[in-house]
Amino acid sequence: MKYVIKKTGTLIITLLIVSFLSFFAFSVIPGDAARSKLGTEATEEQVEALQKEMGLDKPIVVQYGIWLKNFVTGDMGESYSYSMPVDQMLKEKIPVTITITLMAFLMILALSVPLGIFTAQHEGGWLDRILMVLNQVAMSVPGFLLGIVITYVFGLVLKWFTPGAYVAASEDFAGFLGYLIAPCVAIALPRCAMGVKMLRSSVISQMEADYVRTALARGNTKNRVMYHHVLKNALIPVLTFWGMTIADIIANSMIIEQVFTIPGMGSLLISSISNRDYPVVLGIIVLIAALVVVINFIVDLLYSRIDPRIRIRE
Amino acid sequence: MSLLEIRHLQLKFYDTQPPLEVVKDVSFAMKEGEILGIVGESGSGKTQTALSVLGLLKKHEEISAGEILFEGKNLAEFSQKELEAVRGKDISMIFQEPMTSLNPVLPVGQQVEEGLRLHTSYTKEECKKRALDMLREVELAEVENIYNRYPHQLSGGMRQRIMIAAALVTEPKLLIADEPTTALDVTIQSQILKLLKKINEKHHTGILFISHDLGVIRRLCDRVIVMNQGKIVEMGTVEEIFQKPQQEYTKKLLAAVPTRGESLRRRKGGETQ
Amino acid sequence: MKKKQKNYNLILGIFIALFMLLFLLAGLFYTPYDPDAMNGAAKFAAPGTEHLFGCDHFGRDILSRVMKGTGTTFFVAVSTVVLGGGIGILVGAFTGYFGGWVDEVLMRFNDVVFSFPHILLALVFIGVLGPGKYNVILALSVVFIPSFARITRGEFLAQKEMDYVKSARLMGVSHLRIMFVHIFPNTLPSVLSMAAIGFNNAVLAEAGMSYLGIGVQPPDASLGRMLSESQTYLMSAPWCAIFPGLCILLLALGFSLLSDGLLKKGGK
Numbered sequence: 087m088k089y090v091i092k093k094t095g096t097l098i099i100t101l102l103i104v105s106f107l108s109f110f111a112f113s114v115i116p117g118d119a120a121r122s123k124l125g126t127e128a129t130e131e132q133v134e135a136l137q138k139e140m141g142l143d144k145p146i147v148v149q150y151g152i153w154l155k156n157f158v159t160g161d162m163g164e165s166y167s168y169s170m171p172v173d174q175m176l177k178e179k180i181p182v183t184i185t186i187t188l189m190a191f192l193m194i195l196a197l198s199v200p201l202g203i204f205t206a207q208h209e210g211g212w213l214d215r216i217l218m219v220l221n222q223v224a225m226s227v228p229g230f231l232l233g234i235v236i237t238y239v240f241g242l243v244l245k246w247f248t249p250g251a252y253v254a255a256s257e258d259f260a261g262f263l264g265y266l267i268a269p270c271v272a273i274a275l276p277r278c279a280m281g282v283k284m285l286r287s288s289v290i291s292q293m294e295a296d297y298v299r300t301a302l303a304r305g306n307t308k309n310r311v312m313y314h315h316v317l318k319n320a321l322i323p324v325l326t327f328w329g330m331t332i333a334d335i336i337a338n339s340m341i342i343e344q345v346f347t348i349p350g351m352g353s354l355l356i357s358s359i360s361n362r363d364y365p366v367v368l369g370i371i372v373l374i375a376a377l378v379v380v381i382n383f384i385v386d387l388l389y390s391r392i393d394p395r396i397r398i399r400e
Numbered sequence: 401m402s403l404l405e406i407r408h409l410q411l412k413f414y415d416t417q418p419p420l421e422v423v424k425d426v427s428f429a430m431k432e433g434e435i436l437g438i439v440g441e442s443g444s445g446k447t448q449t450a451l452s453v454l455g456l457l458k459k460h461e462e463i464s465a466g467e468i469l470f471e472g473k474n475l476a477e478f479s480q481k482e483l484e485a486v487r488g489k490d491i492s493m494i495f496q497e498p499m500t501s502l503n504p505v506l507p508v509g510q511q512v513e514e515g516l517r518l519h520t521s522y523t524k525e526e527c528k529k530r531a532l533d534m535l536r537e538v539e540l541a542e543v544e545n546i547y548n549r550y551p552h553q554l555s556g557g558m559r560q561r562i563m564i565a566a567a568l569v570t571e572p573k574l575l576i577a578d579e580p581t582t583a584l585d586v587t588i589q590s591q592i593l594k595l596l597k598k599i600n601e602k603h604h605t606g607i608l609f610i611s612h613d614l615g616v617i618r619r620l621c622d623r624v625i626v627m628n629q630g631k632i633v634e635m636g637t638v639e640e641i642f643q644k645p646q647q648e649y650t651k652k653l654l655a656a657v658p659t660r661g662e663s664l665r666r667r668k669g670g671e672t673q
Numbered sequence: 674m675k676k677k678q679k680n681y682n683l684i685l686g687i688f689i690a691l692f693m694l695l696f697l698l699a700g701l702f703y704t705p706y707d708p709d710a711m712n713g714a715a716k717f718a719a720p721g722t723e724h725l726f727g728c729d730h731f732g733r734d735i736l737s738r739v740m741k742g743t744g745t746t747f748f749v750a751v752s753t754v755v756l757g758g759g760i761g762i763l764v765g766a767f768t769g770y771f772g773g774w775v776d777e778v779l780m781r782f783n784d785v786v787f788s789f790p791h792i793l794l795a796l797v798f799i800g801v802l803g804p805g806k807y808n809v810i811l812a813l814s815v816v817f818i819p820s821f822a823r824i825t826r827g828e829f830l831a832q833k834e835m836d837y838v839k840s841a842r843l844m845g846v847s848h849l850r851i852m853f854v855h856i857f858p859n860t861l862p863s864v865l866s867m868a869a870i871g872f873n874n875a876v877l878a879e880a881g882m883s884y885l886g887i888g889v890q891p892p893d894a895s896l897g898r899m900l901s902e903s904q905t906y907l908m909s910a911p912w913c914a915i916f917p918g919l920c921i922l923l924l925a926l927g928f929s930l931l932s933d934g935l936l937k938k939g940g941k
Binding site: 100103104108111112222223225226227228229230231234235237238242330333334336337338340341344345355356358359360362364367371374375378 | 682785789790791792793796797799800801803804873877880881884885886887900901903904907908911914918921922925926929930933
């Protein structure tokens with residue numbers, strides 16, 4: 087319980103630091119927000135008036151406080167390019183990105199755990215070798231390249247899906263999920279390859295451990311040793327990797343959405359970066375950062391569930 | 401019939417070219433309820449000999465010749481499945497590092513009763529009851545509490561008691577102990593030795609005790625085998641070996657033992673963290 | 674274990690990396706065509722003897738563009754590793770060797786940064802700095818500093834307790850000399866492997882950002898941008914995508930094998 091409280095404290099502090107840094111970066115470096123909003127023809131008076139209106143004359147910490155208060159209540163400011171509240175713009179995009187993230191993550195789990203265990207059990211065998219070579223290649227393919235390959239092979243040649251024919255979830259939920267399969271595979275495959283490699287080496291190193299010999303000496307079958315003894319130990323280092331994987335999926339989905347023309351947060355982020363639409367960029371970045379921090383928090387808690395050495399400190 | 405008889409055992413490591421002969425033509429026998437010590441320096445092949453009894457050698461290590469007869473049955477010819485039925489039921493084993501030899505993420509109680517779960521048809525409750533009895537027998541206090549603890553929460557001596565409890569819960573006829581006291585400090589060491597002796601007397605459990613420490617062997621064993629470079633150098637009762645050693649190697653080994661209390665190896669009981 | 678296993682990863686990694694290096698070096702001095710020259714007649718020319726890798730939608734020779742583009746990618750990745758790696762190693766060396774509260778603060782900060790995916794952080798920086806080749810280098814360098822610092826710090830922490838460091842200190846060797854003449858060579862296996870990983874990540878990140886149009890800007894040829902342009906003509910002219918894609922894959926694969934091989938060689 088103490089552990090949870092301590093971790094929650096760290097979570098809040100991290101969230102504050104991360105959001106402040108992002109806010110700071112976006113309010114200092116791009117130059118004067120008021121000026122860029124008004125354009126080059128604005129007079130000094132106009133600029134100053136707008137600065138006051140936007141609260142830009144106040145110290146940065148005060149500005150941050152105001153922004154944070156607004157952000158927490160769901161007010162993320164207004165887009166420069168669309169004169170529309172940022173939260174309105176994000177509302178439909180967030181579920182799309184979250185669906186992609188969950189789908190890709192589930193694919194990674196479903197594929198990498200059995201393959202990781204299998205290759206570890208057959209270390210050095212021919213199937214293991216072939217899989218490890220494929221793995222090494224899959225690890226090096228950038229997701230968007232894989233996306234293009236998938237579009238070509240499965241979309242254009244085999245016609246299993248129609249590239250660009252995205253359907254909104256509100257119109258046709260099954261069709262929406264169906265369309266997301268290809269982009270999720272593109273995101274999942276390289277990460278899955280890394281997951282296989284991690285779990286494989288983790289299992290292999292655990293199988294060398296003394297307690298495995300003890301378990302065998304007790305009359306356990308090799309399979310029982312794997313599932314009752316080794317796996318739980320082997321998963322401990324992999325858990326961190328999975329946490330990072332979720333963050334990575336979100337990051338990669340920013341690019342993959344572009345490949346498959348999916349109107350998620352990624353497409354919005356990229357177009358906002360190109361248009362220098364800072365409130366939108368800041369909103370998305372802070373949102374994603376918060377998500378990453380929260381995921382790390384959850385991983386930490388899971389960690390302590392699976393590894394008693396962390397949970398109980400005497 | 402002997403409890404365990406090893407005949408012309410030969411072990412090879414196949415990860416080198418040519419294969420390395422680690423154990424060369426080793427033969428000995430032990431009776432029921434006997435405590436037999438194997439003493440030798442590291443690399444003498446004593447641990448490999450012990451591991452081969454239960455077929456626990458690594459992939460590249462193999463029995464190349466010889467027989468391992470347990471109650472007349474040749475374990476060297478047993479299939480994996482047949483070996484699994486013997487391991488932890490008729491023959492149990494304990495190891496040197498009680499910290500790493502226990503699974504760090506399972507409560508120790510589960511590890512103690514696992515032998516029963518594997519080899520008997522007792523219910524969950526019966527298994528737990530027997531495990532608790534066993535924990536009491538290895539002289540642990542507050543066993544209900546310890547049952548749910550994890551290895552890292554216990555001291556080195558307690559962990560080794562857990563290992564012993566887990567090994568003996570199925571009442572095996574033979575216990576193979578591979579340097580079980582080496583990682584412990586001297587006072588704990590002597591407690592563990594007393595415990596093993598007590599169990600041997602009470603249950604008539606045969607103990608094959610492997611150690612590099614002649615002092616420990618002398619206190620515990622009935623008979624001793626001295627091994628060097630994969631061969632048996634000398635074999636005899638504790639009195640014979642310690643009073644009238646016949647071989648040069650044995651004499652040298654005895655000469656190297658510090659007299660009592662002088663500079664016994666002191667190591668903190670496996671506290672690795 | 675005496676078992677001698679050939680380090681295939683290292684060998685193959687070096688081979689692929691060298692091959693790509695030769696390919697782009699050749700591109701510096703010679704390309705079959707001017708990479709930017711448009712030739713209406715050769716629009717979407719299929720690969721053949723005239724144009725080995727074919728031509729794109731403007732009739733530009735893909736082989737020439739791929740050679741230039743690989744050069745650009747390589748330049749960005751190398752600059753990133755040198756800049757980010759250099760600073761990261763310095764930070765890691767000093768914090769690891771001297772410790773203290775600076776170390777504490779920096780490492781806490783590092784932990785926070787480290788938990789974010791590289792590409793996302795790079796996107797943030799690009800968001801702030803704006804697109805462009807040099808901004809990509811800057812962004813990626815900043816993003817890579819923590820991982821280099823972390824690895825180097827760990828190595829220095831371990832090495833400074835070694836006897837050879839203590840005896841050097843007793844002999845009056847200066848701290849700086851101990852750090853960079855005595856300790857640093859010992860950290861090379863992990864630092865080199867990290868550099869290979871960093872290079873790999875930089876290639877992927879640059880390609881990704883250029884693909885999105887916020888990385889390397891025209892007129893610089895870029896593999897990522899070629900891919901994004903090729904996507905419209907994927908069905909009719911797949912070669913526009915195949916060759917730049919293959920180059921990215923080879924670069925990334927070569928260096929990921931290299932880092933693997935180096936790690937294995939370092940005995941970890």
